[in-house]
Amino acid sequence: MTLNPTVMRAVEQLGYRVTVGDVATQAGLNVAEANQSLLALASDTGGHLQVADSGDIVYLFPQNFRSILRNKYLQLRLQEWWKKFWGVLFYLIRISFGVFLTVSIALITVSIIIIITAVNSDRDNDSGGSHSSGGGFFYFPNLFWYFNPNYGTYYQERQGERHQQSNLNFFEAVFSFLFGDGNPNANLEERRWQEIAAVIRNNRGAVVAEQIAPYLDDIGKGYAKEYEDYMLPVLTRFNGQPKVSSEGQIIYYFPELQVQATKKRRQSLPVYLEESLWRFSAASSGQIMLSAGLGILNFVGALVLGSLLRDGTIAAQLGGLVAFVQGIYWLLLAYGVGFLAIPLLRYFWIKWRNSKIADRNRDRLSRARLLATADDSLRQKIAYTHQFAAEKVIGNENLVYSSETDLLDQEVERSAQIDAEWQRRLERGSGE
Structure with missing residues (x-):
């Protein structure tokens, strides 16, 4: 599988220890693509898998993984060379118009x-x-x-x-x-999905459609808007699941985006996706x-x-x-x-x-204002999302397996941790 530069950049920005949800949020990719890209990158760079006791997986990459790839693949070296060459060539093209204008005036x-x-x-x-x-x-x-x-x-x-x-x-x-x-707005789509993923993360993986609408286009009116068809691409990209309350209201939650490799602060986001003029x-x-x-x-x-x-x-x-x-x-x-x-x-x-x-921009802003002035029905709908909201951070203490160390060593260490925990409990019991 071809390595995805966006995923590589996201891994670097996230500190080389990531979950699928981390990368999907940072890069704005769909969950399936992020998962496949992480597997390919880990395979090619000697990355490690860490499995938590909950069954969730964390990917750990060496900080010099780009150097490993450059040494491994001639194609990547050629791409980097071409990027530098094109930068020089394009600069010469840019200045050539001013040079030709000057020459033209001089000749005339x-x-x-x-x-x-x-x-x-x-x-x-x-x-x-x-x-x-x-x-x-x-x-x-x-x-x-x-x-x-x-x-x-x-x-x-x-x-x-x-x-x-x-x-x-x-x-x-x-x-x-x-x-x-x-x-x-060359990176508008990337920015759109990054902000949508961040909204989901900020709401602990459970949202209503009105919270996502200010970041989407072509929502339209009538049937498509009433039945929230515009949420289908979001569900597909981030592997979300719709849930219906007893009042018939639909909310959406995203299990993969509820799992993080490290605790992160709530991101500050614009209230709607604004395109630059x-x-x-x-x-x-x-x-x-x-x-x-x-x-x-x-x-x-x-x-x-x-x-x-x-x-x-x-x-x-x-x-x-x-x-x-x-x-x-x-x-x-x-x-x-x-x-x-x-x-x-x-x-x-x-x-x-x-x-x-x-x-x-005006349409997205109007949808953001609708959310800011939510009526009782919408507030009740948002409150229902709290039943599915969750946040799971996988630290080293949650790991039951890591591919970076030998399995036998991990079993010995795990047994020692269990024995130490029992010893502490016995000491507390005898003290009481």
Whole structure:
């Protein structure tokens, strides 16, 4: 079986001694998957099984189990190498857009200067220099005035109010302006199941549907909501069991999540699963304006250059850099258009996406408020869960077997413990 990186990370976070319920809660996995992954990991890393007198199992792993796996599997070493290589490669890809923008502006600007200089020189020669003072004047609009963060007193005041820090350099900011910074909810499903498992754990393994609803989506109305069909995936993932009270109310309890390897504090959780809104860019406002300004400068420069190269005769006469730029002109123009079009389209897409996220957050919050203002029926339902709530912590004193020591040694130690316990009881009896 392929080792699950999520389970490996959960084992490390939990201190290398875990139960299936611990890992299912920490990683947000279903119980069956967590159990199988723990068995595979224990088998491949020399982990140990500890069996409590209640029949529950604790997995004990060596703290260097990742080193054991790296030495054992070439595939894991290749994956780690590729992760490092991809990190470098992706960084080069990110900065390449800013580099290409700078190169594009430089090529366009230098080509325009060469062409204008050549045209003015030809005019001077034809006119005997009579129009040398002004015939070749070329006005290139200064587009940076608007994108200068300090172009007006009002804007300076507003900027002081909205000052945004950024750890991005110029080239990283260009990429962020173009493509953003990734999905802020990439781990939403993992977080959803972690929080649901934590809610169950906080309530000692027994909950009502209304306590889970603020962390779920697509609950709907009518039949599905009335009969709590939305709880089926939760029951499947964490091996839960429904119970019905004498009043016909349904509660759910999860035996595996009631067992822990170590005593843990009650987790502090948000009252509902909140999705993060998409940001246009992590770059500062000044970096965004600079990127937009350079994009406009590049686009306008490409249009001006295109008008100068329209008939193709100038490039043929001058050759060299101008001829090269004419050969890649459509690439420069396409990049200029894309540099402005992509962020604009992304801006409207983010607004639409955020409106959907806001709706989902609002629905979950309304279900959390319903729980916070529970009526008598719901309070009675929650009270019924207390009959099934339990918490079991397996310490070393509860163990009847551990695979980390020889079975004969364990039997001898167990017998010694029993004898010592009888001796203490006899001493107490004789003292009385």
